[in-house]
Amino acid sequence: xxxxxxxxxxxxxxxxxxxxxxxxxxxxxxxxxxxxxxxxxxxxxxxxxxxxxxxxxxxxxxxxxxxxxxxxxxxxxxxxxxxxxxxxxxxxxxxxxxxxxxxxxxxxxxxxxxxxxxxxxxxxxxxxxxxxxxxxxxxxxxxxxxxxxxxxxxxxxxxxxxxxxxxxxxxxxxxxxxxxxxxxxxxxxxxxxxxxxxxxxxxxxxxxxxxxxxxxxxxxxxxxxxxxxxxxxxxxxxxxxxxxxxxxxxxxxxxxxxxxxxxxxxxxxxxxxxxxxxxxxxxxxxxxxxxxxxxxxxxxxxxxxxxxxxxxxxxxxxxxxxxxxxxxxxxxxxxxxxxxxxxxxxxxxxxxxxxxxxxxxxxxxxxxxxxxxxxxxxxxxxxxxxxxxxxxxxxxxxxxxxxxxxxxxxxxxxxxxxxxxxxxxxxxxxxxxxxxxxxxxxx
Numbered sequence: 001x002x003x004x005x006x007x008x009x010x011x012x013x014x015x016x017x018x019x020x021x022x023x024x025x026x027x028x029x030x031x032x033x034x035x036x037x038x039x040x041x042x043x044x045x046x047x048x049x050x051x052x053x054x055x056x057x058x059x060x061x062x063x064x065x066x067x068x069x070x071x072x073x074x075x076x077x078x079x080x081x082x083x084x085x086x087x088x089x090x091x092x093x094x095x096x097x098x099x100x101x102x103x104x105x106x107x108x109x110x111x112x113x114x115x116x117x118x119x120x121x122x123x124x125x126x127x128x129x130x131x132x133x134x135x136x137x138x139x140x141x142x143x144x145x146x147x148x149x150x151x152x153x154x155x156x157x158x159x160x161x162x163x164x165x166x167x168x169x170x171x172x173x174x175x176x177x178x179x180x181x182x183x184x185x186x187x188x189x190x191x192x193x194x195x196x197x198x199x200x201x202x203x204x205x206x207x208x209x210x211x212x213x214x215x216x217x218x219x220x221x222x223x224x225x226x227x228x229x230x231x232x233x234x235x236x237x238x239x240x241x242x243x244x245x246x247x248x249x250x251x252x253x254x255x256x257x258x259x260x261x262x263x264x265x266x267x268x269x270x271x272x273x274x275x276x277x278x279x280x281x282x283x284x285x286x287x288x289x290x291x292x293x294x295x296x297x298x299x300x301x302x303x304x305x306x307x308x309x310x311x312x313x314x315x316x317x318x319x320x321x322x323x324x325x326x327x328x329x330x331x332x333x334x335x336x337x338x339x340x341x342x343x344x345x346x347x348x349x350x351x352x353x354x355x356x357x358x359x360x361x362x363x364x365x366x367x368x369x370x371x372x373x374x375x376x377x378x379x380x381x382x383x384x385x386x387x388x389x390x391x392x393x394x395x396x397x398x399x400x401x402x403x404x405x406x407x408x409x410x411x412x413x414x415x416x417x418x419x420x421x422x423x424x425x426x427x428x429x430x431x432x433x434x435x436x437x438x439x440x441x442x443x
Contacts, residue, residue, distance in 0.1 A: 016031075040170060080150070089204045112319035132163045134267075157322050206243070216251065237443035244289045257386050272317060349402065350397070353426060382404060401424075
């Protein structure tokens with residue numbers, strides 16, 4: 001039971017902290033830790049924490065403050081100890097993208113090439129998909145591993161992908177819920193600290209970050225995405241982690257599939273050597289960086305070559321099967337990806353005005369699938385869309401996309417199809433675009 005005197009002392013402290021940040025002062029590690037621990041324990045009211053968050057949004061934080069905020073959130077819960085696992089343990093994180101199924105390809109590929117991958121992943125957030133949701137399409141697969149099970153599996157087969165434990169960085173979850181209700185989500189220091197608190201708590205030695213920019217990303221502006229990438233690298237380095245962050249484009253969906261089952265099927269097809277070019281390119285880059293950090297490649301060029309060889313040889317697919325079996329899943333769909341989308345309804349999407357596709361609104365497609373999943377209930381994981389045409393390709397009288405949905409969601413499916421149709425823009429010329437990786441930062 002928290003005494004009234006303790007609450008009063010905490011309130012005085014947090015008021016002074018709010019005033020200091022309001023006046024553009026730099027908070028000490030102790031002030032940040034007191035605010036985070038006080039809020040997590042219920043000693044600091046939501047109104048006061050919301051005021052502090054708004055002051056941070058308006059006045060920013062230094063790199064040191066951001067690192068201290070990250071560690072305060074890490075210290076609010078448990079930390080995973082991976083020291084018993086031989087070698088350099090590497091983790092990978094994406095800030096969220098539409099059609100981003102890279103973890104399902106990259107993690108087993110890197111593990112197959114000799115670098116242990118200890119991956120804690122999340123679920124869908126906003127208009128973006130979640131790795132755990134996609135993995136759970138596989139019948140029987142367990143994502144809720146205990147720390148002991150997680151460490152034992154990585155030690156034995158070199159890879160585990162599990163759901164983030166609620167006991168890790170619980171302050172982040174509580175603070176994020178408040179940010180979501182107080183218009184304080186879009187702050188670079190707060191985003192960076194949120195991401196890195198979970199990554200540091202997960203215990204890997206090295207981390208590769210894929211920071212999305214563009215219309216389908218949480219941070220659309222490329223300059224702000226670079227600021228976020230740079231800050232997360234600085235936070236990781238401050239706490240002794242080897243870091244690489246790449247800023248990648250998310251104007252149109254990555255690959256051709258959006259939705260849990262269809263994205264898993266596309267990831268499996270990629271490991272079979274039949275992936276779409278943009279997805280394959282990004283997977284090779286991310287895997288290449290992970291291999292370098294893990295000591296399995298001398299530089300990025302060698303890492304990308306090794307990643308390509310891992311796909312061609314089937315090593316990545318074999319490692320994914322090994323992981324699925326280890327976590328209790330049925331490996332049959334990994335040999336026949338079509339099994340993942342069997343028995344669902346299909347609705348072709350045809351444009352009213354065919355022509356050259358010059359843009360596809362990734363965010364709009366992500367939201368359409370999210371809303372369709374919400375209406376589909378137990379059949380939500382079968383909801384998805386496969387893009388038959390992408391930017392630079394010509395749409396004629398055939399379907400530019402195919403919507404997949406369970407029979408019970410037919411009415412919502414027509415609404416989703418209209419939203420997806422509207423996401424396609426046609427024109428005379430495709431706008432110029434830069435390379436897939438706009439910037440790279442490393443520690």
